[in-house]
Amino acid sequence: MAEGIRFVCSSCGNAIQAWSDGHPFYIDEAGNKKYAYHPHHSELAKCIANDSPHLCLQCGNAVKIDSRLASRICPDCNSEKVVSTFCLEGVKCPKCEDGHFVRDNEYYCIS
Ligand SMILES: [Zn+2]
Ligand SMILES: [Zn+2]
DSSP states (O other), X not given: OOEEEEEEETTTOXXXXXXXXXXXXXXXXXXXXXXXXXXXXXXXXXXXEEEEEEEETTTOOEEEEETTOSSOOOTTTOOSOEEEGGGOXXXXXXXXXXXXXXXXXXXXXXX
């Protein structure tokens, strides 16, 4: 069960959606990374790690960071200023560099 919430910038309205369980994946026989999607629970059982969604505060991109990596850096610009999309409350918006993210209480979904 995944829980979806949304954070919205108080200044420019930049909205970032966040899912509690990220993007779990497993490695197939050929060594390729495969994402497991609901409702494939047999695939979920094989998962070894998670590509966890982050927001880069340097370049402003929404990126995925492999949970197996020891250091969390943005794959696009190599910045260490990445924040889990689930923990954006009060974080300064990288798009307008003016507002900060507040949780949108109107928005909530379960998948
Ligand atoms: Zn903004
Ligand atoms: Zn970046």
